[in-house]
Amino acid sequence: MKLDPYLPKSAEIMARFQESPTIFSVQCRFSDAKWQQQFCFQPGQFNILYLYGVGEVAISIASDPTCQDSFLHTIRVVGRVTRALAHLKVGDQVGIRGPFGSFWPLNDAIGHDVLIITGGLGCAPTIAAINYLLLRPNDYGHITILQGIKHSDDFIFKDKYAAWQAMPNTTLFIAANEASHDWLGIRGYVTDKLASLSFPEKNTLVFICGPEIMMQVALDILLQKNFPEKAVYFSLERNMECALGHCGHCQLGGLFVCKDGPIFAYPTIKALFNRPGF
Amino acid sequence: MKKTFLKHEHFQQLLDALKEAGFACIGPQVRDGAIIYDTLTTSTQLPWGLRDFQEPGSYRLEKTAEYKAFSWANGPQALKPYLFKAEETLWRVKRDEAGKFIFEAEYAKAPAIAFIGARACDLAALAIQDKVFIEAKQIDIRYQQRRESLLIIAVNCTYASKNCFCVSAGTGPKVNHAYDLVLTEVDQGFVVQSGSERGAAILAKLTLTPASLLQIQQGALEIQQAANMQSKKIPFNNTRALGLALMNKLDHPRWLDVAERCLSCGNCTLVCPTCFCHSERDKPSLEATSSEHVREWDSCFTKGHSYITGKVIRPDTQSRYRQWLTHKVATWFEQFDVSGCVGCGRCITWCPVGIDLTEELSAMVEDFHET
Ligand SMILES: Cc1cc2nc3c(=O)[nH]c(=O)nc-3n(C[C@H](O)[C@H](O)[C@H](O)COP(=O)(O)OP(=O)(O)OC[C@H]3O[C@@H](n4cnc5c(N)ncnc54)[C@H](O)[C@@H]3O)c2cc1C
Ligand code: SF4
Ligand code: SF4
Ligand code: FES
Numbered sequence: 098m099k100l101d102p103y104l105p106k107s108a109e110i111m112a113r114f115q116e117s118p119t120i121f122s123v124q125c126r127f128s129d130a131k132w133q134q135q136f137c138f139q140p141g142q143f144n145i146l147y148l149y150g151v152g153e154v155a156i157s158i159a160s161d162p163t164c165q166d167s168f169l170h171t172i173r174v175v176g177r178v179t180r181a182l183a184h185l186k187v188g189d190q191v192g193i194r195g196p197f198g199s200f201w202p203l204n205d206a207i208g209h210d211v212l213i214i215t216g217g218l219g220c221a222p223t224i225a226a227i228n229y230l231l232l233r234p235n236d237y238g239h240i241t242i243l244q245g246i247k248h249s250d251d252f253i254f255k256d257k258y259a260a261w262q263a264m265p266n267t268t269l270f271i272a273a274n275e276a277s278h279d280w281l282g283i284r285g286y287v288t289d290k291l292a293s294l295s296f297p298e299k300n301t302l303v304f305i306c307g308p309e310i311m312m313q314v315a316l317d318i319l320l321q322k323n324f325p326e327k328a329v330y331f332s333l334e335r336n337m338e339c340a341l342g343h344c345g346h347c348q349l350g351g352l353f354v355c356k357d358g359p360i361f362a363y364p365t366i367k368a369l370f371n372r373p374g375f
Numbered sequence: 376m377k378k379t380f381l382k383h384e385h386f387q388q389l390l391d392a393l394k395e396a397g398f399a400c401i402g403p404q405v406r407d408g409a410i411i412y413d414t415l416t417t418s419t420q421l422p423w424g425l426r427d428f429q430e431p432g433s434y435r436l437e438k439t440a441e442y443k444a445f446s447w448a449n450g451p452q453a454l455k456p457y458l459f460k461a462e463e464t465l466w467r468v469k470r471d472e473a474g475k476f477i478f479e480a481e482y483a484k485a486p487a488i489a490f491i492g493a494r495a496c497d498l499a500a501l502a503i504q505d506k507v508f509i510e511a512k513q514i515d516i517r518y519q520q521r522r523e524s525l526l527i528i529a530v531n532c533t534y535a536s537k538n539c540f541c542v543s544a545g546t547g548p549k550v551n552h553a554y555d556l557v558l559t560e561v562d563q564g565f566v567v568q569s570g571s572e573r574g575a576a577i578l579a580k581l582t583l584t585p586a587s588l589l590q591i592q593q594g595a596l597e598i599q600q601a602a603n604m605q606s607k608k609i610p611f612n613n614t615r616a617l618g619l620a621l622m623n624k625l626d627h628p629r630w631l632d633v634a635e636r637c638l639s640c641g642n643c644t645l646v647c648p649t650c651f652c653h654s655e656r657d658k659p660s661l662e663a664t665s666s667e668h669v670r671e672w673d674s675c676f677t678k679g680h681s682y683i684t685g686k687v688i689r690p691d692t693q694s695r696y697r698q699w700l701t702h703k704v705a706t707w708f709e710q711f712d713v714s715g716c717v718g719c720g721r722c723i724t725w726c727p728v729g730i731d732l733t734e735e736l737s738a739m740v741e742d743f744h745e746t
Contacts, residue, residue, distance in 0.1 A: 102513045103465045103668075107476040128475065149468065149476070150659035150666040175684040190476050192468065336683050338655045341513040344673070345652030346680055348702065351709025356512070372625070374694030 102341050105147045105192025106132055110185050111167055117253040121183055122159065122171040125191065138162055139200030140225035141332065141360045145340050146170065146182065147192030154178045155337040155355075157221040158196060161228060171221055197340040199360045201226045201304055202330060210238040210298040214315050216245040216287060216307025222332040222359065223306045224254075231264050238298055240267045245287025245311065249276040288314045296322065304360075306332040313371040316363065329363040331370075349375055379583040380590055382564040386418040386444070389528075392580040393489040398526055401457060402491035403445075409434060410450035412457070415491060422447060429536035429720065432729025445492065445560045448536035451725050453648035454497045457488055458521050459504060462671040465517070465655070469665040483517050487524035493554070494532055495547030496539075499717040500648030501527075502553065506711045507651045526573060529554035533597035536720060540607035540733060544718025548601040559594035566594040609704070610736050613714045618705030620740040625697065627739045634693035636728050641674035643722035643730075644699065649707075649715045652680065675699050700732060 112124040127133040143157045160169035174183050185191065203226065211230055215223045230240050242261065246252055252271065262269045272283035272290050283290055288311065303319060305312050312331055319329055335347035335354040347354040350369040352361075369375040381389065393400050402415030403422055410422050421444040425436050429448065439446060464481040471477055493501070508518040532541075532548035541547030550557045555574030558565040566586045569575040586594075611617035644650045654673040659666040673680055675698045681688035689695045707715030716732070723731045 099514065099516060101466075101480045101516050103515070104478055104480045105466075105468075107478065147468075147668075149470070150657055150663065152657050153655065190474070192476060192478065334683055335688070336679075336681055338653070341515075342511055343508060343513070343515060343651065344654065344670075345650075345675070346654070346673070348698075348706070350701070351706035353710070368622070374689050374697060 102194065103339070105145070105153075105194050107190050108193045110187050110189045110191065113185060113187055116171065119174045120171065120253055121174075122169055123182075123185055123191075124160075124167050124169050125193065126167040127193065128190070133167075134165060136165075136168070136196075138168070138196035140203060140229045141200035141222050142196040142198050143222075143340075143359065144168075144170070144193050144195030145197070145337075146172075147194070148178060148182050148185075149190070149192075151181045152178045153192075153194075153338070154182070155197075155340065157225055159221065159225050159228070161232060171224065173221075194340065197355060199358055201229075201360055202302060202362075203229055206230075206302045207236050208238065210241070210296065210301040212241045212243070212296065212301055212303045214243045214245075214287065214291060214303065214305045214307070216311035216315075217247065220244065220306055223304060226304055227261065231261060231267065234264065234266060238266070238301075240264075241294070241296075242267070242269045243287050243291055244269070244271045245307070246271065246273050247275065249273040249280040249282065252282075286314075287311070288318060291315055292318050296324075301328065303329045304332070305329065309333075309371045316370075326363045326367070331361050331363065331366065332359050333361060333366070334359065377568075378586040378591055379567050379578065380564055380586040381558070381567045381581060381583055383442075383444070385564070385582050386421070388581045389491075389577070390415060390418060392577050393526070395580070396577060397487060398489035399486045400489050400491060403447075403450075405436065408436060410436070410447055411452045412454075412490070412492065418444075421445075426534065427536055429538045429724045430729070431538065431723050431731045432726055434724050443560050445530045445558070446534050448532065448534055448539055449494055449496065449719055449721065451646050451721060453646070453719070453721070454490055454493050454501055455504065455648045457490060458501070458518055458525065459508065459651065459653075460517075462669060463517065465668045465670055467665055467667050480516070483520040485521075487526065488521070489526040489528060491528040491530075493527050493529045493550075494719075495529075495550045496541045496544070496717040496719040497648060498527070498529060498550060498553045499541075499544075499546035500719070503649045503711060503713060503715065503717070504651060506713070526577075527554045527556075528574075529557040531557060531559040531594070531598050532601040533560055535601045535604040536724070538607065538720030538723040538731075539601075539605050539718065540609055540720060541718040542602050542605050543608040544613040544714070544716060546717045549598050559598065561590050561593040561597065566590050607720070607731075607733050609716065609718065609733050610740050613704065613716060613718065615708050617736065617740065618701075618708050618714070621701060621705045621736065624739045625701075629735060629738045630693050630697050633696055633730060633735050634691065636730055637692050637696050638727060639676045639692045639695055640727060641676035642725050642727065643732075644674035644676060645672065646721040646725045647703075648719060648721070649703075649717060650674070654679065675702070700735065703732070704736065 107128045108125040114122040147153045156170045159171045272287040338344040340355040342353045342356045400415045404420045426439045427447045469477045508515040529550040554570045652673045703715040
């Protein structure tokens, strides 16, 4: 019989890391070793995590695709399911379906500069891309990372960012709308910083993730800077239940964000992008 | 395929033959003042001599002078709930002694169904649901199991309600494909035709006579009459052109106007034979030793449909009605290469305030109207 795409596979928590008061990561491995071995994904894709008796949520895969004996999820506690997931301990089990969805065009980006713009804390999909790029510095040109946060106190992954900053060919800007007086990063909107930068390389690809309003502002600036529309990629979020194109919750006009996305080149979503109600 | 004639008094033979072949018969019958589908054991349960009168927001059954079983147009229920269940368990999970999970898929267990009375619009809707659940890359095995064993005994419409617009929608009233048997009701019985080997095998067990030329002609005339009775039209005959026109009208004032009338109750999506939205949830057992994962129909008229943490993408009736209508007749084409409306008129009849999508569409795309 065909595999039932609704049915999760069990996986074990190998390790758990508390990244901030509200963000944690879990390293998981499928109980079925064969399944783990053939599990392959691309940065930007996601799994559906199931917590016993509670429910399922869509979570990006944060680890590197070459790591074959486990995979990592970084989860922010926001509501019913994520709050319960936060209580997971090493040795506990979860259910996993996946991987699902489209991914960042990391192959097309080989040999070129990459600009990554993220807003708010919802930047999980871009972390996978950043990790991937920085592990392969010889394959890519200059990497620019622009991270916007609301308040400087929200800044997490300090160690990770410090390491990124230290990488050759990498520029990192962190902008906080509101900042405490000891904040060393940029004060203001990440999009204002974007407006002030210039990007000499012609074939730079741009990966953007964050609130749709911020993505719209970033897009307008990029188009003014003569970036072609097809060089700009967005990661979108919609309510997701099935991740199979069956439940209808993730629709954006004629697109299913779960299977046609969550990563879209701008021309694909242009007609309804940032249009309230879609 | 040769046409034969089944007398009204021999209809029971059909039910018996289906039962003998291992099918559970599902057919039309009256419940709470409407014609619905449920288990059919005797032909006396059929809605003999009844006819529906439908208007936007209203439905009523009346006795007719004719003693016929199918001289009515569709009621609230379609074929949909027999394939895509209103609620069903997808899987269960248990924990063994060591605390390890055991996931067990729940598959279709009910016996194969013979569905009696599917109309042309129902079969058009079935073809659409097939595209959603079994003709895509990811398939639903439960739907597939029920679909593969389904036997379809279709009925050509010989009457159309005021809310029917299958002619304009391009789906009826004549059944053209996907049936095992198709019946056309005339005086004293049915002109019968089989469309599959399974259908022919059932026919072989019945007392039939060759259909006379007169009976065949009467049947064709009755179907033509069901077409002629229809006055409702969907703009651009339900083609892509309608979708394109509507997507140019996303800011039309009529959206606000209809939102003031719409109750956002979701009845239209529940009666619609093509809507596929559903949500999933967990039902833990009381002893916490197992949990059931259940799916149930959902509607784009609910708040939860478009909820993501901290934001509801469609917080108001206006954006929900617009999602519904644009999905039905416009964006559906992008997903499934066909309109999501089959012209059954159910959403018009069962809307508590009688909103009629054909009127809303006409108002919004009027300047695009064909001359
Ligand atoms: C493609 C994709 C990748 C994601 N990757 C990550 C990630 O790596 N890390 C992370 O922390 N979060 C990620 N999210 C967001 C995450 O799915 C939601 O935060 C989570 O569903 C909230 O569930 P909850 O029950 O805790 O919250 P509640 O607010 O109680 O939400 C209730 C239910 O609504 C639905 N829902 C709510 N918010 C979202 C949302 N943003 N997206 C989809 N469904 C939602 C879910 O079914 C959820 O169970 C991702 C979302 C998508 C669509
Ligand atoms: S939208 Fe209305 S008329 Fe069209 S198929 Fe659905 S219920 Fe029938
Ligand atoms: S989005 Fe609305 S109109 Fe479309 S299938 Fe779902 S419930 Fe029906
Ligand atoms: S999440 Fe169910 S259709 Fe996309």
